[in-house]
Amino acid sequence: MQRLGKGKTPRRPGPKKANIEKDPVGVYCRIRPLGGEDEECCVEMISSSTIQLHAPNGLKANRNGEYKETQYTFKKVFGINTTQLELFEDIAKPLVEDLIRCKNGLLFTYGVTGSGKTFTMTGSPGEGGLLPRSLDMLFNSIGPFQAKRFVFKPDDKNGMEIQSQVDALLERQKRDSQQSVPKTPSSRQKADPEFADMINLDDACKFENVDEDCCYSVFVSYIEIYNNYIYDLLEDVPFDPIRPKPPQSKILREDQNHNMYVAGCTEVEVKSTEEAFEVFWKGQKKRRIANTQLNRESSRSHSVFTVKLVQAPLDADGDHILQDKNQVNVSQLCLVDLAGSERTSRTKAEGSRLREAGNINQSLMTLRTCMEVLRENQMCGTNKMVPYRDSKVTHLFKNYFDGEGKVRMIVCVNPKADDYEETMLVMRFAEMTQEVEVARPVDRPICGLAAGRRHRNQAFKDELSRRLEERGGPINDDPVILDRLIENLPVLPPCDVVDPADDQTLPRLIEVLERRHQIRQMMMGQIDKTANTLKSMVQQFDSQLNSKETFLHDQRSRLNEKDKVIINQKTEIERLEKKSKTLEYKIDILQKTTEMYEQDKRSLQQELESREQRLHRELSERRRAEQRMQGIVTDTKLKWEKECERRVNAKQLEMQNKLWVKDEKLKQLKAIVTESNSGASSSTERPERPTRERDRNIAQKRSASPSPRPTAVPVHPMHRRSHSAGGEKWVDHKPSSNLDLETVMQPIIPNAITVSTPNEKALSKCHKYVLRHQELASDGEIETKLIKGNVFKTRGGGQAVQFTDIETLKQECPTASSRKRRSGSEEGPSQMVDIENRAPVANTSSSYGYQKRRKP
Incomplete structure (x- = not known):
């Protein structure tokens, strides 16, 4: 697609690769009708390949006061009156033809939410979409040439294996013995009324150039990519009402041919359109949809429906498939319904819906980034790494963009004015995708060294013609010679003789009879010759028939032996099935017992953990209480030590004062006694009175109670010089x-x-x-x-x-x-x-x- 009136990035020649042809990605546009007549339209279809976008009211005028209109060109534009058949004829039918020719294909729808992507892909009652029409065309083309069930079997590595007739027969008998699996004949069966109107198409298509020398089988799978996780929509998970299990996500792997595939994905073999669409409808019911402000049934995931066509050549007799895995060709067609991009400001999404919208927009953004890098590498000659692994969508389809098949994209557009800004982003992405080129897939030969039944029949005809020519000419010319001889028989003349002298009638009659006799002799010789040829051919055919009867007798004897082996195997299988059922019953009992023990173990572990936590809390609280009590005891001890020391000091001071007073009294008494004994003079007694009075005053002062403590001198906080007081910071x-x-x-x-x-x-x-x-x-x-x-x-x-x-x-x-x-x-x-x-x-x-x- 090219936007008109805008300069394109100049293409710089990159490194050339020999013998590689490329085709651009086919981008188509489909416009859905407006929901109401009073709605404003912002999309106009100018031609069969060009549309024009008009800015709605309030956004029309730009800075120069001009109206903003942009034109876009696609490979083809489908208007509002386009039928589903017309869309299928132009887009999907060539991909189905390539599928039968052993070529891969990718078809995906892209657009804003509510633009008609799911309707384009699936359709509605009475208007089947691209998917049911593709299935119908495929089975209409290969219907008479399909192989029996279980002849082909997936090998769980994105490949196919060929089973022998005996193994396939055992698989079919095992399937028929299971009552839970419904039997589906290879012919067209009655469809489910829920989707019968989507697949009962009056305008059925068919591909005529189908190789009759091959046998075909169709396998389908259906997955969804939700929140960047892959889920299998066809997986049968047993429902457990006690403990329901959520669906398990699948992983992407790379096979031996470096192709990406979903590991462990369910692949169902189908034999008719009804059976294939029934499988699709079963997965469609599991797909995640939700009601939003913009769409009542908005797809919340990307869905991928894959159709695999397996074909292998027949042997020279045209009876059996060649037991050679290298001769098997597998081609696939992926039909992708991408979830629509949306703005949460318009959908008012919250919670899980907001997370879903974020993952959808992120995956679509990764798809745009991959397209941008591919376009830059091709146009500018760079070799940047394409970020396929950033999203499961791009990682799954990286092989298609690397040259494993054709890529087609349908851009669905809702012309209402409210979607104008989102539509602009979609147009820009489509414009860039139009310039991406994908390598053209190479034709793969179907038959190898062995010829099919068509070649065998032609060789048999040539050999038969050669042998007939050696024996006297082709048998196909004998009827022509006999017809010519019969036509040349002369007509009998009139035989009436009237005159006895008539001498002309009898000679003429004799001559005619002689000529007729000669022709009769020639016819007898020709008949004998043809009879001899037929006898020799019959003898040859008898000898061949005898040899074939001998061969058939040998085959019957071998078949009887095989039947005996099959009967023995059936008996063994029945015994093993009974044993398996017994073991399964025991396993169920053991599983239930194990679950009970595990539940008891979990409950005991939880109780133990809770008790350990409670014990740990008690220990921590006890340690904190001990520390707190230790601090209280220490403070109380220090307080009482100080108080005791103060009291002891006061008591000691009091006792010392009393002792000193007693000593003074004793000294005074001693002095008085000494003076009285010695008879001292009166002159000496007078000066000592003041001395005794002074000593008495001192003793009284000392014997008094201690004075109250002086108040402390206010101390100014002084700081010492630290060892860190240097010149450094x-x-x-x-x-x-x-x-x-x-x-x-x-x-x-x-x-x-x-x-x-x-x-x-x-x-x-x-x-x-x-x-x-x-x-x-x-x-x-x-x-x-x-x-x-x-x-x-x-x-x-x-x-x-x-x-x-x-x-x-x-x-x-x-x-x-x-x-x-x-x-x-x-x-x-x-x-x-x-x-x-x-x-x-x-x-x-x-x-x-x-x-x-x-x-x-």
């Missing part, structure tokens, strides 16, 4: 989980970038790295570790840290150190009073110091 990694201790001395790192999570940007700006890590020490205090390292660049352009040092910061209570000093000292009472006076100040300030420990 640091990354200070302080996790968000760390606690702010609010202690007096804290390390400060200048030129530092503080982060809670390290990143490459911060590491690239700094030379050093420090990580603050907090943990609970053995004495219940919080211990902070400063893990330091150097930042260096790696070869890949990143940043790495090499740890070199660990600095440990631990907070301690100042009262603990004072207790240690008091326990190890032996100073006088005055020094103990100073220590006890300083301890409450340090305790009420609620400030802590820290210690440093370095680890290499």
Whole structure:
């Protein structure tokens, strides 16, 4: 297809390949009628190969104020009045003829959702589409020359095998013995009323140039590609009401000829149009469709119906098929109904419908990409890889675009104005596809070295004519000679004698009779000659008949032996079937028992897992409670230790004061006694009175209760100089989980970038790295570790840290150190009073110091 008025990409000559002819992809266009008379139309058919698109109201005028109209040219355009027969005659009929000639074909419909793709492919009651008409033409052409069932058998590797007559007979008998499989005669049978109107066609087509020296068999398969997964629509899965199994997806494989096929796909052998379409209708009921805003029965998957035609030559006698797998030719025709592209803004798709629409649009986009790459490789001489594997649709049909058959595409168009933008995209894709060329398939010979029955009959006629000529001329000329002799017999003259003197009548009569006698002698000789020839031929035929009777007798004896073998095999088969049924019954029982045990096992595993999780939660809660109780016990212990220490210190101070007062009293008493004994003078007694009064005042002050604790001097937070306070830049990694201790001395790192999570940007700006890590020490205090390292660049352009040092910061209570000093000292009472006076100040300030420990 070529869009008029637009320059094409110039073709650059690519590498030439010898003896390879190419044909462009055939692109056709079909316009469906409008749904209502009041709808606006945006597509106009100009000629039999050109259409024109008009922009609807609101989109007509472009920036220059002109109307936007675009024309597209196809191989052929089919208007709204085109019948299904006309479409079939122009598009599908040549593909069916090529199928009989052992050539492959691909026909697919493309377009926006609701444009008539499924109607074009399948049809409706009274108007059969391309698929039923193709099947009808195929069976009308090869009907009298079809092989019996099970003569050909798929080998599960995209090939066909030939079975012997005995194996095929056993397969047919086994099929007939199964009551669940309906018998279908090879002749035309009565169709199902549900689809009878689609296949009962009055205008049946037929291909006349069918090789009568071959036997044919038809196999069909039907798959769908849903969400980029392949499902077999003809697969019979036993329904389990207790645990229904979802359909299993199939995979794509490559056979020995590098052709793609669906592994494990069901291939059904059919013998009539009714049987083939019944198989198709069975799969059509399983296809996924849904009701959307644009289409009441919108296809949600791509469907592929494949028709395989297997043909093999007959032997020289024309009775049996040659048992040579190399002589078997398999050709196939793929009829593809692609799902329509759609915009979710118009269909209002949600949930699974939205996912389906996304997969459909993605697969169609992959198809467009493959076409673009093929076109670029052919026109520009490039060798880019075509992304066939990005989608199952393109991967399955890659062989057709590589030269394994003809490719035809029908672009279905809905002319309503609402689909204008989607129709434009479809036209652009069709324009590009028109320029893609596919290698022309090469004709494959059907017969090999052996001749068929037509050649055998001609050879027999030639040999018979030669033998007759050797024996006196062909037998076909004898009737002609006899007819000529009969025609030359002279007519008898009048025999009446009136006058006795008449001397002319009798001589004339005698002469005529003599001539007739001579002719009679000639006829007798000719008859004898012909009789002798016939006798020799009869004798020859008798000898041949005797030899054939002998051959037939031998064949009968062999057939009787085969019958005995078949009877024995039937008996063995019946025995094996009974054994198989018994084993199947046992297997069913074991499977049910296994399922019960598996279910019990799963329930026990779930219960065990739940109990383990509950136990794990209980253990974790218990550990957290233990840690919490340990912290509470530690805090309470420290609190009571401090309280006890305070009370002991106060008691010791009180007892020391009392002891000191007693000592003073004893000294005074001793001095009084000494003075009274020695009889000191009055001059000496006067100066000592003030001394005793001073000592008494001091004792009273000391015996009084201790004064209240002085308030703590306000402490300004002072910071020590950290070891990291150099000239380098640091990354200070302080996790968000760390606690702010609010202690007096804290390390400060200048030129530092503080982060809670390290990143490459911060590491690239700094030379050093420090990580603050907090943990609970053995004495219940919080211990902070400063893990330091150097930042260096790696070869890949990143940043790495090499740890070199660990600095440990631990907070301690100042009262603990004072207790240690008091326990190890032996100073006088005055020094103990100073220590006890300083301890409450340090305790009420609620400030802590820290210690440093370095680890290499």
